[in-house]
Amino acid sequence: MRTRLIAALTAAMPFAASAQSQLNLTQGVTEISNRVYDLHMTILYICIVIGIVVFGAMFWSMIAHRKSRGHKPATFHENVKVEILWTVIPFLILIGMAIPATSTLIAMEDTSESDVTVLVTGSQWKWHYRYFEHDVEYFSLLATRPDQINNKLPKGTNYLLEVDRPLVIPTGKKVRFLITSDDVIHSWWVPDFAVKKDANPGFINEAWTKVDEPGIYRGQCAELCGKDHGYMPIVVIAKEPAEYEAWITAQETAQREAKEEEQRLLAMSMSEAELMELGERVYLGNCAACHQPNGQGIPGVFPSLVGTEMVTNDINGHIDIVLYGKQGTSMQAFGNMLTLREIAAVVTYERNAWGNNTGELIQAADVNARTKN
Amino acid sequence: MAAQQHEKYYVPASSPWPIVGAVALGLIAFGAGHTVIESKNQVDGWGTTVLFTGLAILVVMLFGWFRDQINESMSGLYSNQLSASYRQGMSWFIFSEVMFFAAFFGALFYARVIAVEWLGGASNNAMTNEVLWPHFEAMWPLTETPGGTTTQAMGWMGLPLYNTIILIVSSFTCHFAHVGLEKGNRTQLKVWLGITIVLGCIFLYLQGAEYVHAYQDLGLKLDSGVYGNTFYLLTGFHGMHVTLGTLMLIVMFFRVMKGHFTHDNHFAFQATSWYWHFVDVVWVCLFIFVYIL
Amino acid sequence: MSSAAGTMDHHDHDHHHHAPSGITRWLFTTNHKDIGSMYLWFSFIMFLLGGSMALVIRAELFQPGLQLVDPHFFNQMTTVHGLIMVFGAVMPAFTGLANWMVPMMIGAPDMALPRMNNWSFWILPFAFAILLASLFMEGGGPAFGWTFYAPLSTTYSSDSTALFVFSVHIMGISSIMGAINVIVTIMNMRAPGMTYMKMPLFVWTWFITAFLLIAVMPVLAGAVTMVLTDKYFGTSFFDAAGGGDPVMFQHIFWFFGHPEVYIMILPSFGIVSAIIPAFSRKPLFGYASMVYATAAIAGLSFLVWAHHMFTTGMPVAAALFFMYCTMLISVPTGVKVFNWVATMWRGSISFETPMLFALAFVILFTIGGFSGLMLAITPVDFQYHDTYFVVAHFHYVLVSGAIFSIMAAAYYWLPKWTGHMYNETLAKWHFWCSLISVNVLFFPMHFVGLAGMPRRIPDYALQFADINQIVSIGAFAFGLSQLIFLAVVVKCVRGGEKAPAKPWEGATGLEWTVPSPAPYHTFDTPPEVK
Numbered sequence A: 001m002r003t004r005l006i007a008a009l010t011a012a013m014p015f016a017a018s019a020q021s022q023l024n025l026t027q028g029v030t031e032i033s034n035r036v037y038d039l040h041m042t043i044l045y046i047c048i049v050i051g052i053v054v055f056g057a058m059f060w061s062m063i064a065h066r067k068s069r070g071h072k073p074a075t076f077h078e079n080v081k082v083e084i085l086w087t088v089i090p091f092l093i094l095i096g097m098a099i100p101a102t103s104t105l106i107a108m109e110d111t112s113e114s115d116v117t118v119l120v121t122g123s124q125w126k127w128h129y130r131y132f133e134h135d136v137e138y139f140s141l142l143a144t145r146p147d148q149i150n151n152k153l154p155k156g157t158n159y160l161l162e163v164d165r166p167l168v169i170p171t172g173k174k175v176r177f178l179i180t181s182d183d184v185i186h187s188w189w190v191p192d193f194a195v196k197k198d199a200n201p202g203f204i205n206e207a208w209t210k211v212d213e214p215g216i217y218r219g220q221c222a223e224l225c226g227k228d229h230g231y232m233p234i235v236v237i238a239k240e241p242a243e244y245e246a247w248i249t250a251q252e253t254a255q256r257e258a259k260e261e262e263q264r265l266l267a268m269s270m271s272e273a274e275l276m277e278l279g280e281r282v283y284l285g286n287c288a289a290c291h292q293p294n295g296q297g298i299p300g301v302f303p304s305l306v307g308t309e310m311v312t313n314d315i316n317g318h319i320d321i322v323l324y325g326k327q328g329t330s331m332q333a334f335g336n337m338l339t340l341r342e343i344a345a346v347v348t349y350e351r352n353a354w355g356n357n358t359g360e361l362i363q364a365a366d367v368n369a370r371t372k373n
Numbered sequence B: 001m002a003a004q005q006h007e008k009y010y011v012p013a014s015s016p017w018p019i020v021g022a023v024a025l026g027l028i029a030f031g032a033g034h035t036v037i038e039s040k041n042q043v044d045g046w047g048t049t050v051l052f053t054g055l056a057i058l059v060v061m062l063f064g065w066f067r068d069q070i071n072e073s074m075s076g077l078y079s080n081q082l083s084a085s086y087r088q089g090m091s092w093f094i095f096s097e098v099m100f101f102a103a104f105f106g107a108l109f110y111a112r113v114i115a116v117e118w119l120g121g122a123s124n125n126a127m128t129n130e131v132l133w134p135h136f137e138a139m140w141p142l143t144e145t146p147g148g149t150t151t152q153a154m155g156w157m158g159l160p161l162y163n164t165i166i167l168i169v170s171s172f173t174c175h176f177a178h179v180g181l182e183k184g185n186r187t188q189l190k191v192w193l194g195i196t197i198v199l200g201c202i203f204l205y206l207q208g209a210e211y212v213h214a215y216q217d218l219g220l221k222l223d224s225g226v227y228g229n230t231f232y233l234l235t236g237f238h239g240m241h242v243t244l245g246t247l248m249l250i251v252m253f254f255r256v257m258k259g260h261f262t263h264d265n266h267f268a269f270q271a272t273s274w275y276w277h278f279v280d281v282v283w284v285c286l287f288i289f290v291y292i293l
Numbered sequence C: 001m002s003s004a005a006g007t008m009d010h011h012d013h014d015h016h017h018h019a020p021s022g023i024t025r026w027l028f029t030t031n032h033k034d035i036g037s038m039y040l041w042f043s044f045i046m047f048l049l050g051g052s053m054a055l056v057i058r059a060e061l062f063q064p065g066l067q068l069v070d071p072h073f074f075n076q077m078t079t080v081h082g083l084i085m086v087f088g089a090v091m092p093a094f095t096g097l098a099n100w101m102v103p104m105m106i107g108a109p110d111m112a113l114p115r116m117n118n119w120s121f122w123i124l125p126f127a128f129a130i131l132l133a134s135l136f137m138e139g140g141g142p143a144f145g146w147t148f149y150a151p152l153s154t155t156y157s158s159d160s161t162a163l164f165v166f167s168v169h170i171m172g173i174s175s176i177m178g179a180i181n182v183i184v185t186i187m188n189m190r191a192p193g194m195t196y197m198k199m200p201l202f203v204w205t206w207f208i209t210a211f212l213l214i215a216v217m218p219v220l221a222g223a224v225t226m227v228l229t230d231k232y233f234g235t236s237f238f239d240a241a242g243g244g245d246p247v248m249f250q251h252i253f254w255f256f257g258h259p260e261v262y263i264m265i266l267p268s269f270g271i272v273s274a275i276i277p278a279f280s281r282k283p284l285f286g287y288a289s290m291v292y293a294t295a296a297i298a299g300l301s302f303l304v305w306a307h308h309m310f311t312t313g314m315p316v317a318a319a320l321f322f323m324y325c326t327m328l329i330s331v332p333t334g335v336k337v338f339n340w341v342a343t344m345w346r347g348s349i350s351f352e353t354p355m356l357f358a359l360a361f362v363i364l365f366t367i368g369g370f371s372g373l374m375l376a377i378t379p380v381d382f383q384y385h386d387t388y389f390v391v392a393h394f395h396y397v398l399v400s401g402a403i404f405s406i407m408a409a410a411y412y413w414l415p416k417w418t419g420h421m422y423n424e425t426l427a428k429w430h431f432w433c434s435l436i437s438v439n440v441l442f443f444p445m446h447f448v449g450l451a452g453m454p455r456r457i458p459d460y461a462l463q464f465a466d467i468n469q470i471v472s473i474g475a476f477a478f479g480l481s482q483l484i485f486l487a488v489v490v491k492c493v494r495g496g497e498k499a500p501a502k503p504w505e506g507a508t509g510l511e512w513t514v515p516s517p518a519p520y521h522t523f524d525t526p527p528e529v530k
Ligand code: HEA
Pocket: A047, A050, A054, A090, A091, A093, A094, C147, C261, C262, C264, C265, C307, C308, C326, C327, C329, C330, C331, C333, C334, C335, C337, C365, C366, C367, C368, C369, C370, C371, C372, C373, C375, C376, C377, C381, C384, C385, C386, C390, C393, C394, C397, C398, C401, C402
């Protein structure tokens, strides 16, 4: 505790100079973000100037017109002229601010004539990206290890700002984002682009960006969306157009092949060890956020999976709820997020872990049998 | 201003009823909360017991409080200032009720003019319709929701129209009763007041019949999308207010029978009649915005 | 409520010149001073409670990583902290002050509707008991922020939400009745000669606040009702599948919510407008423009709600409208600030604790106002929104604004309430500790906010670590400083130097014409106001 305190105090002294702490708004890497930054600085300076004038006058009277100095009070209590003046001047200042603000806003909202369109869907607590012009879609999940969060491992540089599969966009092109959500409201925010748009379930919001510099840009979900709102980062990689083209083609091929592979593997069954091993991995990555690593859930919010009727008896119900989720609850559909093998594995895992020793093995084919296509 | 009239101020004595009322509201809130939770989870519990205990205490409190007030009013001197306070208090209370209904009317307008239109692709929501609800077309009444629930709309002819007429007439009869009171004509007062009560009851009965019709014949239910939601919440809260108003009128009727009120001292009656007119005006808005348009 | 012309019960009247004793005094009271005291104590307890929750938040945020609480509980703390501070600390404190001071300031014996007054107060302990009890239910209490956005508060909330809803309902009933009482008292109970434009500004600001309350609390009741039916009865106000819209919730909520934040600041303006002239020994500058400015702020507050929702994706024209209206509010608020400065200008200023708090209020509130103005600029709000910059903004206007003004009021009127002078030395300690720590606590939040730290998160990226540490230290220091306040008040209630009728040289107003402590019924016969 003591050392911590000292550390905090030493951190406090030169905190303005501290290497990591950024104290001001980011300028960002787009034309818009720069305009926003300039606007921010302009208003900030205006406020500082007004502040100096107002507080200056206050401190002046506090010092000069003190009773202890023997200052005798004046008696004036009205002056229409100055009152009008200090109504009109702020008004004019405001007009001065409103003009650049208006033009920036209008530029920000113009999503027309875009080159690339990405559908961004938030859900508890991950992002899903679908490229409109290509057959590419995937989920993007927090990549920070739970052990780092629980202080069992040292935290990496990009602690909480790293994902397994970042969004990739081309530089120099106008990228349009269609933003929506599957459950609660999220908000897709990348400070470097000055893009923050709410993901409202059932509606689509539009935003756009045009990034000039290749690089890795990080952001976070910016609307309280439940328990793991703090664990829903966004990472965007901007690549040169040629590199981007190569990447998207590779993705397209890979995703197509994965689907074909999945069909082929249907006939193969996995061993118990394989299933449990894969199942645990999938479980910890996708389910433990709610149902907790020990399967106990959080009473009243997320149900326990230990010894329940469904998990011990009802195989079909169990597969269905993982495939299709349950409407009107935060139990979402994992059918298009996990492969058949993964679903088979996670179901097997749940039915055999934490004392649910049903001994049943579920194979990809069993899951496939429950899909509706 | 009233200020000139009082040489000496009146301060009411302390009273146990407010704290009883607070306990009652506390129990009602706690009980209602648990009732709702229990019904959702389909478990039995003590929520309803607490709720009804609270309601019972509230009723006792109302009787006690009003009895004290009436006794004070009947026995004491008449104070213009206090009476003005009550009048103003009642008008601001009604204003707060207006704002309560405004929230639901606001929801109705928003749903109708904005939400449904946007789901249908209006404004900057072309993609909303194209990607998320490709089969949905904006319409009002919303007889088919984006999610696919269907229902039939409630027309304004028939029951609703009768109800409108009944309520408007009742506003007049209430006013005639009031005039009777002010003129000191107690027979006129009793008759018109009685008629008003009867009209109120008929309204409530027809409203009930309309709900049955909506549920059974039209498939218009509380959960049939935002059209049904606004329909039931607006008419429902209005119906609750009519019920309350009718009860107040009935109390007034008994008090009139007991000989209460004079031509210049009848705040309770006036408050009730204001309330009744307010309920009436709300209905007219309802009739226009929920049924006709 | 019912027909009752008042009785002139002389017998009764005489008995009430001294306070009745025992517990029933507090349970059954119709006395505005007793009720005022109960409101004030209640609000102070809630402040400590809400503050303790803030300390849980700050302790967890002292370092990155999860140390003390799990994220679900953290969200409950954030939510309940916000709710308790807003509805349990600031609003009841103002109502308490109104109860104590409004009748005295306008020369009335009591509030117009004293029994209803008692009822409004006693609802509150029950309402908050229910809210707090919900924290102990399975699944926990409300965890969706004090703004309870749907559908997080409907489909995805824990079972206890119904308790939250009903507790807000009865809080609302209490506020509405309190507001009706204030309005009626002011309209109807003024002493002869006390015309509207002679009323002290505290009375004026409360008058306007009461209108805001009556206009918006019912809307909040509507909002929670829709949350209730959406969650438990299958309606779809906030569900697109049924033709509703989650953003509609935000419109309804903020239609209440924005006027609500002015409900929490207008009475402060009144307090400061009483204190600054008193200690500058000079009449308030621009009385009339103060009144008009207050009314203008209140009026505009109904036209700006969507500045909390710029990122929800509204049409550009709407965003512009709300941006312009929001910016406009700076003008009347500026008028107030300038008037205060002009009041001090060429006064004869002394620095007793109430004045210190009032001065700190003017400066720190203005800083909060500036950040508010920055938030109002839509394109930049896209960067600020839902970050600690917003948290910094509203704590500046709420803590170093509303709370500081309440402290100032307490010091200013304590002699009148208790009949004793408070301990000035201790009070100055309270002030300086609070002033320094509040800035250590909230100023650095601007920086983490700008640097990109979202609000309502239990854990954060490493680059925010240093500043969060400083902020947390400030939080504990500020919390401890408030214990000094408790000590000052308790000492003052218990005893101390006897206070004269008018302990402050420059103070004006009817409340200073009666002895300290003020008699149980201040004015038996109305005073004449020239
Ligand atoms: C007491 C409470 C209080 C007060 C008084 C204010 C005052 C103001 N607030 Fe604040 N606000 C809150 C409480 C308050 N706010 C809260 C609680 C939230 C967050 C809610 C939540 O999400 O949980 C919030 C959030 C909030 C937002 C949303 C931010 C976001 O979520 O993205 C915005 C945006 O416009 C805003 C703006 C303003 C403005 C323009 C004022 C103006 O009234 C300020 C006017 C004052 C001045 C400008 C200073 C004095 C003036 C002068 C010296 C004159 C000259 C000045 C100029 C011409 C510049 N506020």
